[in-house]
Amino acid sequence: MRGEDERTGSLFSYVDLEARVPAGHPLRAMRGLVNASLAALDGSFDGLYAKTGRPSIAPERLLRAVLLQMLYSIRSERQLMERLEFDLLFRWFVGHA
Helix, strand or coil: CCCCCCCCCCCCCCCCCCHCCCCCCCCHHHHHHHHHHHHHHHHHHHHHCCCCCCCCHHHHHHHHHHHHHHHHHCHHHHHHHHHHHCCCCHHHEEEEE
């Protein structure tokens, strides 16, 4: 079952991640392009997942994370997960609050 690509908001933070990322940061423009491209693939993603079972991680989040891995030359998935755990910019881009 395909997981949802929804933002959970600022559950453990007093300041929203959206407010922490500078307005002129290059990833802001890129994020808009990426989100538009992934929205166009929404129907294709739906066809790849079963309708029953446990929800997965949303494929949109996985693809955004892999894009960051390539852009920032992160050598492994383990290092990527460490960056996602601690780097608010990465969390904002992927959509994981």
